[in-house]
Amino acid sequence: MSSHVKIMPLGGVRENGKNMYVVEVDDEIYILDCGLMYPENELLGIDVVIPDFSYLEENIDRVVGIFLTHGHADAIGALPYFLKQHSVPVFGSELTIALAKLNVKADKQTRNFKDFHVIDKDTKIDFERATVSFFKTTHSIPDSLGIVIETNAGSVVYTGDFKFDQSATPEYQSDFARLAEIGQGNVLALLSDSANAESPYEMASERDIAANILDTFQYHNGRIIAAAVASNIARIQQVINAAAKSGRKVVLTGRDLEKIVRTAMRLKRLNLPSPDILVPTKDLHKLAPEKTVILETGKMGEPIKALQRMATNRHRLIRIKEGDLVFITTTPSHAMETTVAKTKDMIYRAGGEVKSISDEIHVSGHGNKNNLQLMINLIKPTYLVPVQGEYRLLAAHASIAHETGIPFENIFITSKGDVLDYQKGQMHLANQVDVGNTMIDGIGVGDIGNIVLRDRKVLSEDGIFVAVITINRKKRTIVSHPKITTRGFVYIKTSRDLIHESANLVTKTVQDNLDNKEFDWGHLKQDIREALSGYLFEQTKRRPVILPVIMEVNQNRRHAANTTTTKA
Template identity: 80%
Template sequence: MNLLESQIKIMPLGGVRENGKNMYAVEVDDEIFILDCGLMYPENELLGIDVVIPDFTYLIENADRIAGIFLTHGHADAIGALPYFLSQKQVPVYGSELTIALAKLNVNGYAGSRKFKNFHTVTKNSRLKFKHAQVSFFKTTHSIPDSLGISIKTSAGQIVYTGDFKFDQAADPTYQTDFARLAQIGQQGVLALISDSANAESPYEMASERDISAYILDTFKYHEGRIIVASVASNIARIQQVIDAAYESKRRVVLTGRDLEKIVRTAMRLNRLTLPDPDIIVPVKQLKTLAPEETVILETGRMGEPIKALQRMATSRHRLVKIKAGDLVFITTTPSHAMETTVAKTRDMIYRAGGEVKAIGDDIHASGHANKTDLQLMLNLTRPKYVIPVQGEYRLLAAHADIAHETGIPYENIFITSKGDVLRYEDQQMRLANQIEVGNTMIDGIGVGDIGNIVLRDRKILSEDGIFIAVVTINRKKRTIVSKPQITTRGFVYVKTSRDLMNESAEIVTQKVQANLDNKEFDWSHLKQDIREGLSGFLFEQTKRRPVILPVIMEVNQNRHHRN
């Protein structure tokens, strides 16, 4: 370690002013330490997008300086973007046993990263020495076992990243926080705390996992029909509670979805998930032979998100399960604010199908993230000079800033950042320096980053105002229109009742095409632009809508068609 004080930069590449997509780069002199590499499930305005990952441009450009990627836990918001990063640059990946096992599932499931093998398992006792820093870990409590916080020890002090955490004094030993280690980190001097803010607005005391277990068991015991449990696939704590409650209430568990089965098998192999009876989980094919009062269906949906799967069940589009009278749908995940409307619609669909709905959040305050009291305890244990709230929308980061201020940290030492902000520590002062350009990378099907704002804007227009296609055939040599314009439209107006609109539109196309043919300096792009502008103005005037206008020009030339 240098005697001179290190030059330090902290850069959020995701995870700030949004839910999920955690990724933070810490530079110590010429080494880069990447903390988490997560994805985010899209919200409603991202039409058709499967997932969103961070923009890796800065890291790829500086890949030779990366010491490694350090993972806090095995949820998608911490490990989901790994396959996409590792398919571009291969750098060492460090994490706990279960986190690495789940990361391998992700990485091996993606063609571009399948050959990657540079994984390293760490424990709460691991100390990793690098050129300018030492990386160590501490046990935290979250809804998945083997969660770790990360400390990067530099000559200027420690940079501590909590990852997703909460405090639960009655936690099972597998999930317990190492309070002594946290106090020790605080005594050694923490320069900056990068801390989870996802539940910062909650003033309520969180229910302990023991209380939640009892609540799930009560639900199972007092319902006589089938129970369909909706959970996030990687919430191992919740899955353990569901399996235990099924055993106590003499039920069997059917797993639906490949994601869930892989995660459950992995957790069982590492003894992070235990079965009270080896026959408690039964194959899907036995679902029809189980009596309703013996059945628990555990549903997580594609990519581990269960709400869309429940909608398919309620509308008879699910491949295995159809909700019917007597079914209880038990939602054991707490949806984000952005999903509240979707959840309300889903509840309505379930009731229409004859089922009942019970959500854990209706009766109990359950979360895998720290509330106000927990956040203040973390601050008092670590005693940082600077605080960087992360993992949450702006209002959550701001709430966390107020919470930190209440513990005595001045507001000028609390940084609410945006993606791409660079916090630089030099001359014993942390300040907001320059910014690097960081966007979002959208993933749609097999396309990575090939969809940007222009495509999304077009999708939005298509979804709202439809498409208007005008096809016309011309003979450029003779400067004539060979066949009059054919108008086709989808999602704009009902053609049969809009004959006049179609005829007038065809007339406008004819005028614009003929005017361009008569012009000595004929230009294809100018012709198309003329048609778009003429139709756009006319259609908006008539309908107050702006569809996507697509002119298709066919050219006749010596018995051959040229299409433009």
């Protein structure tokens, strides 16, 4: 009897990052990656965004494990949040598991979790309904693996992040023989990386990138600040190698970076050309500028904001000055282009220069059109599910796949929560599972929703307007004239008439409510909001958040003291 197979993305489609895909084989659930996403600008104050685990929580007894493709945050970043609630086995390569442990141990609630399992390209794990195996891929971090879930209805293959680079060093090489072997079998569906599907350009090899970094280091006479993503081990290795060849020392600026570098060194995935190539930050002042490379990755591996702090003298260690070269060795996403342009302007204002590696060569850890088509031709899937990218990238991947001969009806561009159901020899889109985003703000997990974000947006655009008034409800009188406070709306000293009229309007509205026999707190606050909202918009064409605060005086005859009750 053929297996009943379902495929469901809980993240990673129509967005950048937050990869998490569910494959159900009969009554078993296999989770592929558990990543996070750094927020776009409109998510005000949000630190990170993780997948919605609701469906998995409802079916946790069916989950056999979490299978990780590589050690970047978009694949492992949400693990601590999931493992806080549910203890399930986690499988990954040696470096991936080591980096996952760093994430998990950093959280007090998960630091004692130990159910990690190190696998490699030769590992096969037999479960009751399926067999899970792996294959080597090329990415910007060593030990990257794709995943194969083999069922009697065919295999579901997930590439993870990948590209093809014929000149890659052994620890980064793709296993073409294994890919061809997988393609000789019955591949039901391929979940394939779409992050670079729009690019028509031939990508530079890692050897070309290394040569470009070395040229830059050799021809600049001053201090170099190299900006990279903390978990891009390949780039960090290239920076360290270039520093050694150009007679420079490397200073690591962040704890996150140091942990990752030390972990990669311990596992021999990152090699130091000389024992003294790394210099502690406390000895930075001892180095001559022409002998210095500062490797900056920023908090959570994001270097751009750290560069802004350096340019505006707000960084804890480094200040950009005349003669510095800021070398951006990462390729920022399209969503970051405006931020990067502003950052470059800040750096030039501070006296530095800027060079981006992407100005001269096309750099990416993800496959372009030719790479994606080669993967399809090697794997030979019946169905294709483009993943990892915004909608336009998924659509570009669909067109690319169609050129290889896959009919459009066998290509599924999914949304979060879509369920692809394979039964009786046919894949179709079934009912959708309710899936949203879980937003992390400080220690709060999921307590920030659309209403809070809407209020933050209004506060950021038009500010807040607070009216405080004290009443005596028994005597139906106003005890004290309203006090008006505003932040981010108008400057009080130059808007006295507006404030005075607003106070009078609050007085009239409150007195009208006190004179009404059917007094109600809710009606009173709503009447104040409506009256002020109309007046303030008429005068300023702005709509601030209006917060009425009503304090009530209670006469306590026994103790002859006044107390107040506040109604906000």
